[in-house]
Amino acid sequence: MKNYSVVGKRLPRYDGTQKAVGAPCFTSDVSLPGMLYAKVLRSPYPHARIVNIDTTKAEQLPGVAAVICHKNTTSKLFNTSATIVFTLPPLVPVKDQRIFDDVVRYVGDEVAAVAAETEEIAQEALKLIEVEYEQLPSVFDPKEANKEEAPDLQGPREHGKNLPGEKIHLELGDIQKGFEDADYIFEHEFKLPVQKQCQMETMAAVATIDADGKITVYSSTQTVHPSRAILADLFDVPYSKVRVLSPPFIGGGFGVRIGLSAKAEPIAIALAQKAKRPVKVVYDREEDFTSSDTRHSGYVYLKTGVKKDGTFTARMMKAVLNAGAYCSFSTETHGVLGCMGLSLYSCPNQYYDGIAVYTNTTPSGAMRGFGSPQASTAIEAQLDIIAEELGIDRREISKKNMMKVGGEWVLPYQCQSIALEECIDQGAAAIGWDKKGTFDNSGSVKRGIGMACGTHVSNAWPFCGDYSNAYVNIQQDGSVQIAVGSPEMGTGVQTTLSQMVSETLGVTMDKIEVTIADTESSPFEIGAHASRTCYVVGMAVTQAAAQVKKEALEFAAKLLAERESCIYCAQDVQDLDIVDNMIVSKSNPNKKISLREVTIQAQFKGEQFIGVAKVVPQNAPPWLAHFADVSVDTETGKVTVNKLVAAHDVGRAINPTIVEGQIEGGLAQGYGYALTEEILYDENGRQLNTGFHKYMLPTAVDLPELQAIIVESDEPTHPFNVKGVGETGLIATAAAIMNAVYDAIGVRFFEIPMTEEKIYMALQESLKSCE
Amino acid sequence: MNKKTLTMVVNGKTVEKMVEPGDTLLDVLREELGLKGVKKGCGKGECGACTIIMNGKAVNSCIVPAMQAVGAEIQTIEGLSNGNGLHPLQQTFIDCGAIQCGFCTPGMIMSSKALLDKNLKPTKEEIKQALAGNVCRCTGFVKIEEAVEKAAEILKNGK
Numbered sequence: 001m002k003n004y005s006v007v008g009k010r011l012p013r014y015d016g017t018q019k020a021v022g023a024p025c026f027t028s029d030v031s032l033p034g035m036l037y038a039k040v041l042r043s044p045y046p047h048a049r050i051v052n053i054d055t056t057k058a059e060q061l062p063g064v065a066a067v068i069c070h071k072n073t074t075s076k077l078f079n080t081s082a083t084i085v086f087t088l089p090p091l092v093p094v095k096d097q098r099i100f101d102d103v104v105r106y107v108g109d110e111v112a113a114v115a116a117e118t119e120e121i122a123q124e125a126l127k128l129i130e131v132e133y134e135q136l137p138s139v140f141d142p143k144e145a146n147k148e149e150a151p152d153l154q155g156p157r158e159h160g161k162n163l164p165g166e167k168i169h170l171e172l173g174d175i176q177k178g179f180e181d182a183d184y185i186f187e188h189e190f191k192l193p194v195q196k197q198c199q200m201e202t203m204a205a206v207a208t209i210d211a212d213g214k215i216t217v218y219s220s221t222q223t224v225h226p227s228r229a230i231l232a233d234l235f236d237v238p239y240s241k242v243r244v245l246s247p248p249f250i251g252g253g254f255g256v257r258i259g260l261s262a263k264a265e266p267i268a269i270a271l272a273q274k275a276k277r278p279v280k281v282v283y284d285r286e287e288d289f290t291s292s293d294t295r296h297s298g299y300v301y302l303k304t305g306v307k308k309d310g311t312f313t314a315r316m317m318k319a320v321l322n323a324g325a326y327c328s329f330s331t332e333t334h335g336v337l338g339c340m341g342l343s344l345y346s347c348p349n350q351y352y353d354g355i356a357v358y359t360n361t362t363p364s365g366a367m368r369g370f371g372s373p374q375a376s377t378a379i380e381a382q383l384d385i386i387a388e389e390l391g392i393d394r395r396e397i398s399k400k401n402m403m404k405v406g407g408e409w410v411l412p413y414q415c416q417s418i419a420l421e422e423c424i425d426q427g428a429a430a431i432g433w434d435k436k437g438t439f440d441n442s443g444s445v446k447r448g449i450g451m452a453c454g455t456h457v458s459n460a461w462p463f464c465g466d467y468s469n470a471y472v473n474i475q476q477d478g479s480v481q482i483a484v485g486s487p488e489m490g491t492g493v494q495t496t497l498s499q500m501v502s503e504t505l506g507v508t509m510d511k512i513e514v515t516i517a518d519t520e521s522s523p524f525e526i527g528a529h530a531s532r533t534c535y536v537v538g539m540a541v542t543q544a545a546a547q548v549k550k551e552a553l554e555f556a557a558k559l560l561a562e563r564e565s566c567i568y569c570a571q572d573v574q575d576l577d578i579v580d581n582m583i584v585s586k587s588n589p590n591k592k593i594s595l596r597e598v599t600i601q602a603q604f605k606g607e608q609f610i611g612v613a614k615v616v617p618q619n620a621p622p623w624l625a626h627f628a629d630v631s632v633d634t635e636t637g638k639v640t641v642n643k644l645v646a647a648h649d650v651g652r653a654i655n656p657t658i659v660e661g662q663i664e665g666g667l668a669q670g671y672g673y674a675l676t677e678e679i680l681y682d683e684n685g686r687q688l689n690t691g692f693h694k695y696m697l698p699t700a701v702d703l704p705e706l707q708a709i710i711v712e713s714d715e716p717t718h719p720f721n722v723k724g725v726g727e728t729g730l731i732a733t734a735a736a737i738m739n740a741v742y743d744a745i746g747v748r749f750f751e752i753p754m755t756e757e758k759i760y761m762a763l764q765e766s767l768k769s770c771e
Numbered sequence: 772m773n774k775k776t777l778t779m780v781v782n783g784k785t786v787e788k789m790v791e792p793g794d795t796l797l798d799v800l801r802e803e804l805g806l807k808g809v810k811k812g813c814g815k816g817e818c819g820a821c822t823i824i825m826n827g828k829a830v831n832s833c834i835v836p837a838m839q840a841v842g843a844e845i846q847t848i849e850g851l852s853n854g855n856g857l858h859p860l861q862q863t864f865i866d867c868g869a870i871q872c873g874f875c876t877p878g879m880i881m882s883s884k885a886l887l888d889k890n891l892k893p894t895k896e897e898i899k900q901a902l903a904g905n906v907c908r909c910t911g912f913v914k915i916e917e918a919v920e921k922a923a924e925i926l927k928n929g930k
Contacts, residue, residue, distance in 0.1 A: 016865035019873025020857065022808020022848035026874060029807040120793070198908050200812050200820060200874035251810075251874030252908050285813040490872030490909045657868035657914075664911035665871065692817040692906055700902040700912040 001652065001712060006503040007720050010657040014494040014514065015249065025249040027204035027220045027261075032278040035206065036065050036115040038271050039122035040263075040281070041129055042291060043104035043111055046360035046685025047138035047153070050102045050111065050131060057128035058114055063121035066275035067129070069112035070100035073270050078234045081293070081328045081365055082226035082259035086465040086526060094164050094327040096154050099234075099266045103136070105153055105325035106360050107685045108290030110263055115271040115279045140681055142298055142322040142357035153325065153358040162358040164323050165331030170338050170352040170410045178314025178349025182305025185314075186386050189302075190378040191751035193678040194322070195295040195669075197367050198697055199489075201251020202288040203261040207268035208278035215269055216243045220261045222253045223527025225485050227260055228519045234266060235273075246517035250489035254669070255293075255366030258329070258529040262292040289690040293365025294679060296321040296333050296356065300341075300378035305349075310390055310397045312347035319374070321364065323356040328365035330356035332463045339463075341375025343409045343621065344455045345401040350410060360685050366529060368666065368727045372456045373673060373734065377752065380452035380735035384742065394739070395424050395433070398453050398625070412462050413618045417723075419649035419713040420453060423625040426709050427451070427647035431627035436743060447631045447642070450739025454732035455621045458724035459532035466532065467616045469523035470540035472501060472548050474609040478581060478596030479511040480548075482541055485525025486533050487517035491726055492658040493533050497541050499654050500720060504545035506578030507595065523612065531724025534654060536617045542719045544611035549578060551609040556583045556598045560591075620715050622723040623649040626670070626732040628740040637760030639675055639741060641704040644733065648708070651715035651723035659725050663708035666729015672698045674734035678753050779840045781806070782850030796835040797821045800847060808848035808877040812906065819905030822878035823847045829885035831904065848877035851884070859925040860884055860918070869918035871909030879905045883919045891927040893919070 018025055055067040077095035078084065087093040100110055112129050116122040137151040144150055145162045157163050179185060206218040215237060221227040221244065228244040235242075244265075250257070260266065264281040271279040283292065298321035305314035319337050323330035334354030342350050356364070387397040402420045403409065431449060439447040460466040471483040482501055486493050494514040502509050515521050525537065557573035575586050583598060585591040602608065627645040632638070644667050653659040676696035680688045689695040708729075715721040734752050742748050747762045774789040781804060788803050797814075800806045800823065809832055812820030816834035823832045824846040851858040860880050863869070870876050879902065886893055886901035893901070898919045899912075907915060 010868075012865050013868070013870060015873065016870050017857070017861075019870045019876050020861035020864050020880070021852050022806075022810075022877035024807035026810075028811065198906075200810075200818065200872060200906065200908055202812075249873060252872040254908070285815065285817075492871070661868050661871055661910055661914060664913045665909045666911075668911035669908070691815060692813060697906060697908075699904075699906060700899045700916065703912055706911050706913050 001714055004503050006499050007654050013492055026201050026251050027218050027247055028282050030206045030218045030247050032208055035278040035280055037119040037122050038113055038115045038279050038281045039126055041112040041126045043109040045133055045135055046107050047136040048104050048133040051134050052132040054130040058125040061125045063117040064125045066115045066271050068270050070102050073099045076234055080260040082223045083329050085226040085229045088465045097326050106362055113267045115275050138360035140359050140361055142320050145357045145359045164327035168335045168338055168354040172410055173349035175314055175349050175351040179305045181313040183308045185305050187303045188382050190300045192297055192374045194297040195673050195677050197254035197256040199252030199254055203264045203283040203292050205261055205264035205268040206280045207272040209272050214241045217265050218247045219244050219265050220250050220257055222257045222487055224517045224519050225524045243520045246487045250487050253489040254368045258366045286690045290687050293328050293363050295367035296364040298322050302378055302382050310392045310400050312401050314349040315347045316351045319354040321356040323358050324361045324363035326363040328363045333371045335463050337371030337375045339410055340372050340455055346403055346407045369731050372731045376454040376732045377734045381738045384739040417713040417715040418623050419711045420623040422711045423647035423649055427625045427627045427645045430645040430707055431629055444635045445631050445633050446744040448740045448743025449629050450736050450743050451627045452732035452735030453625050455623050456728050457530050458535040458620045459617050460530040468525050468536045468540040470544045470613050472544035472611045474599055476599050476603045478599045480507050481513050483515040483522045484537055485522040486537050487528050496534050496654045500538050500542050501545040504542050505549050507581055531726035534722050535724050538722055540613040540615040543613035547611035548609045555602050559601055618717055620717045620723045622728050624728050626736040628736040630740040632744045634763055637756040643705045645707045647711055648728055649711045649713050650725045652712050652721040653710045660708040662725050663729040664706045667706045667733055668703055670730030670733020674737040675753050777837055779843045779845055781845045790837040794837040795833055796837050796840050797832040799837045806847050806849050810874055820875055820878045822881045824881055824885050829882045860922040863918040863921040867914045867918040869914040875907045887923055891923050
């Protein structure tokens with residue numbers, strides 16, 4: 001692979017200082033003159049009809065400026081998720097939400113909202129709203145909700161009982177023949193929990209409307225342009241009359257705000273329209289838990305046919321996911337689960353059926369990994385069983401079956417690079433795989449090692465439409481401005497994109513400024529999701545920078561030809577390059593002129609160097625192998641993870657420190673997914689885990705040593721060989737820990753999280769069966 | 772409501788504010804004094820985003836009643852780089868890649884400072900304990916712990 005001078009370097013974060021000094025850079029920090037504070041009344045019932053709602057007393061409370069509910073807001077249907085904007089025909093986006101409806105479908109669903117002079121007054125006013133509910137039958141499990149006798153939660157559906165969208169069916173080869181060819185068949189079902197993003201900044205929006213009706217919204221969205229489209233359509237305003245922007249940062253995302261920040265934006269706008277003053281909506285943490293999207297819980301069934309030597313002959317997978325009360329991303333997640341789950345390994349005969357089913361729980365939407373953690377957890381836990389039964393080394397069975405460049409799979413593009421074997425080897429060395437099976441486990445604390453593999457995506461295509469535009473220009477003093485619609489939610493986009501532009505253009509990092517996440521300063525951009533920014537937006541800024549460079553060099557060649565007519569001519573543009581802000585002749589390094597001088601001269605001729613790029617990407621899956629070393633206390637069921645290792649084929653790391661940070665953060669979330677994190681509901685549909693403590697969010701004290709290993713491969717679809725890395729860190733973590741726990745105590749788990757209680761009970765059970 | 776006078780020293784300056792009995796120290800710092808670096812992540816003392824140093828101890832300002840701060844000496848993230856360039860912790864957080872979304876960063880740095888103010892040779896375990904009340908959902912804590920170790924090193928050598 002080629003060496004670069006800026007790309008690949010551990011440069012400090014562009015946004016580091018602002019964040020280190022605590023600058024007011026988040027939506028929750030925004031304060032506008034005359035701003036009101038909003039609070040939302042939420043349903044206490046999982047499914048009910050609002051028979052009557054009376055807001056008179058709330059409206060009369062001093063300090064209250066506006067009260068809204070289903071009676072005085074638009075009844076237009078929408079979907080808070082960005083999928084509404086980039087669903088590709090012939091699929092039709094599912095619109096099943098209203099700002100307020102006369103039916104509530106989960107505990108926490110929106111009933112009314114108040115804007116007042118202070119948050120306290122708004123909170124007080126909520127208590128004065130009188131609501132009469134008629135309770136309706138409810139259902140909480142997706143398998144139950146899919147049965148004919150279940151209540152219809154969103155009316156009769158075209159594709160099946162309580163299905164928001166289409167079933168996803170995939171087939172390759174002949175699945176029946178594949179099972180006939182098998183020496184052994186393995187069949188298991190895994191149960192996956194509700195995980196919560198737990199981004200540090202809760203859902204937030206501040207809306208202000210000017211005298212002409214133009215709407216401006218400061219928002220914690222990950223996708224300003226799609227969010228603008230959703231809001232403009234909902235409020236019947238031309239797109240050009242709505243501005244959505246970050247101020248300029250987001251306090252974490254992990255998928256929860258791909259699209260709107262739950263309903264923070266539409267509620268803020270509706271209240272601002274009514275009160276004719278700016279309105280701020282900031283969810284409290286409990287609301288963020290109950291009323292913003294979660295990861296999809298559900299069931300993954302696997303039936304796998306193998307030869308004696310471990311070669312796959314047939315892979316059948318079925319997924320039933322819990323969509324929750326509204327569709328959100330429940331037309332796509334089971335697609336990614338099926339496609340990427342099947343595509344980790346080669347197998348001539350494959351079959352997948354996937355559905356997501358409405359229930360009366362908090363809507364499920366996007367969360368880091370988007371289907372792939374569910375797939376990988378099941379597939380890699382089952383593969384551990386298969387390897388053991390066949391007596392094959394766990395690493396070898398993955399290597400034997402792993403996808404190959406150009407291999408046949410269900411995806412509509414080609415695999416062009418894969419360094420999974422290197423990931424497995426390097427990860428195994430780092431965890432000390434050779435120690436597996438050698439631990440002294442005669443005491444009550446038993447130690448084990450496990451591994452798991454995975455893959456994911458570098459953008460959203462083919463699951464949704466995917467494209468990026470970017471704008472790069474050289475300012476009149478030779479400095480550079482990049483403008484993209486991508487947000488900064490922690491992933492370091494400004495740093496990474498600047499490194500690619502700096503490398504391409506030859507302008508040093510200190511001269512580059514990146515404008516982000518403002519619909520008024522950037523061309524349309526799908527936004528930050530699907531691990532796509534470095535891949536797709538990276539392509540776009542690189543392309544735009546190359547265009548700018550070409551323009552600048554052509555002008556410089558003419559300028560030099562004019563100045564030094566005897567020794568230089570304009571055709572010599574090929575001989576010029578830009579290095580550290582200087583335009584230099586490759587053949588004669590003494591001949592140079594500063595970019596600053598060239599741009600000043602260009603200004604006199606009425607010229608600015610501007611690049612606009614439009615990119616429609618294909619895709620390039622990243623590959624990963626995770627390893628866990630655990631100790632299990634068999635007297636209490638407590639798992640102590642001693643070390644987690646993740647070796648990732650990321651293509652190329654533009655900034656290795658940032659890439660490691662992404663992987664380490666993903667590992668921490670995967671640790672929680674495996675062992676502690678879960679939202680449970682009581683029999684009345686109420687969440688039992690509505691805060692960080694009750695939810696058992698891992699902290700510094702819980703987390704083990706984490707080691708991220710970057711493996712590079714020559715991915716040809718990206719100018720700097722990039723593949724997505726934003727989500728990969730947690731995809732195979734849970735399965736690696738499950739397999740390590742089995743190695744330690746000899747008990748298999750078919751559901752996560754493996755809490756102390758579950759492990760203790762399982763150990764008691766296995767003791768009983770031994771007696 | 773019966774407003775009462777709260778006098779305290781914030782980042783070296785004496786301030787006086789009229790506060791309501793229900794106000795938290797976070798409300799006063801963030802909304803009355805405009806110190807937006809003090810973040811609100813949960814309002815229940817569970818995430819540490821609002822961590823400040825009060826009389827030498829790291830506390831969650833969201834669960835401290837404002838009137839408990841009468842006469843207290845308060846340090847917030849805004850007081851760390853007051854005209855003197857970045858504090859070593861701020862610099863090492865940047866250098867080590869310990870900052871991602873940045874929402875936990877002010878609280879994380881204040882908890883770290885409270886530790887280093889008393890102990891310039893913290894063990895890994897002591898660092899983890901000092902940060903036990905600070906949630907970070909982005910980093911996995913590896914680079915944060917490294918940043919605290921490096922800052923301790925710098926402060927130790929500087930003394």
